[in-house]
Amino acid sequence: MLRVEVEARATEDQDKVARAVKNVFDVDPRVVELSEGYRLLVAESSSIESLKKLHALLRQQRALDAARTYMLKNRRGSSLELKLHKQAAYAGRVSLLTFDEESPLGPVRVLIVSDKIDEIIDWLAPPTSQGKPLWEREAPRV
DSSP states (O other): OEEEEEEEOTTSOHHHHHHHHHHHSSOOOEEEEEETTEEEEEEEEOOGGGGHHHHHHHHHTTOHHHHHHHHHHTEETTEEEEEEEHHHHHTTOOOBOSSGGGSTTOEEEEEEEOTTHHHHHHHHSOOEETTEESOOOOOOOO
């Protein structure tokens, strides 16, 4: 259901890159050595619980409208692709990217796949009126 990938460059502290992922998702990334000096941190989860931090951060940052628009634009069938700014994630913030270049150290790539992707989007970022959610749903059972 959830897959998170982020490059840990040779100049970066691998633990800090892992912390960026853990600040936004309730997952434990593992390191995949791809070539000398090139490491990829990968985390996977089949639980909706892994998205609860993202859910809370979007509300704390009052970013529901922007997040909903972004998610609807990046939904493809039963999947949703997100790109997050790595340094913002390390600081416990969600900053959604359109282009990889917007994050100088590379993006945090997120793939959510579910036959209930619309329900997940409605749960993560419901429609709002004057910045307040029109409704709050419980996390979908996936």
